[in-house]
Amino acid sequence: MAVAGAVSIDEFVAAVLGFAADDFAIEPMTQLLTQARLRDSEMARYVHEDANGEYARVLIHRTPDVEILALTWPKGSATPIHDHAGQRCWMVAHSGLFVIDDFRQVAGRRAPGHAVVERTKTTQNVAVGMPDFRYESDRDIHRVSVAPQCERAVSLQIYARPYNSCLIFDEGSRTAREMRVDTLSPF
Numbered sequence: 302m303a304v305a306g307a308v309s310i311d312e313f314v315a316a317v318l319g320f321a322a323d324d325f326a327i328e329p330m331t332q333l334l335t336q337a338r339l340r341d342s343e344m345a346r347y348v349h350e351d352a353n354g355e356y357a358r359v360l361i362h363r364t365p366d367v368e369i370l371a372l373t374w375p376k377g378s379a380t381p382i383h384d385h386a387g388q389r390c391w392m393v394a395h396s397g398l399f400v401i402d403d404f405r406q407v408a409g410r411r412a413p414g415h416a417v418v419e420r421t422k423t424t425q426n427v428a429v430g431m432p433d434f435r436y437e438s439d440r441d442i443h444r445v446s447v448a449p450q451c452e453r454a455v456s457l458q459i460y461a462r463p464y465n466s467c468l469i470f471d472e473g474s475r476t477a478r479e480m481r482v483d484t485l486s487p488f
Contacts, residue, residue, distance in 0.1 A: 325461035334393040334432035347371035368463035381445030381469040389461035397454025416477035
């Protein structure tokens with residue numbers, strides 16, 4: 302891998318697109334996210350504070366094969382418990398710390414309706430250079446949140462095959478429903 306250290310958006314996108322020919326092999330992509338970090342000056346364009354205090358997803362690059370996003374997470378923000386619609390996903394912190402809760406489905410189908418999930422693991426203080434990979438496996442269902450000690454965090458997400466909706470799971474009602482996933486254009 303030729304891209305390491307502080308890199309430009311263009312260098313990073315080119316490296317990610319280079320993995321498309323290899324069907325986004327897990328290890329090379331994970332190595333890229335461990336060793337390369339987008340320059341703060343370039344990432345600033347993609348950092349967006351949501352007026353409702355929720356995390357904001359801003360598009361960096363998209364093709365039919367890959368979507369690269371910057372997510373800005375204010376203090377206390379978290380995703381619902383969700384999957385990635387069967388697509389590969391990598392996340393790495395650009396700044397701040399995250400908590401990742403893993404779940405497994407113990408009842409119901411992977412479809413809207415009855416679905417029971419249980420927490421299997423919590424990983425605290427996920428930081429820069431610690432990529433998290435998701436695909437159809439026991440680790441596919443999860444929740445990401447900002448670590449309590451952080452005022453704000455920014456992550457970089459790479460989806461090998463973009464998707465427009467995923468399943469979210471409600472522990473209390475023991476159901477799953479489809480949720481549309483919205484992405485903002487850069488500002």
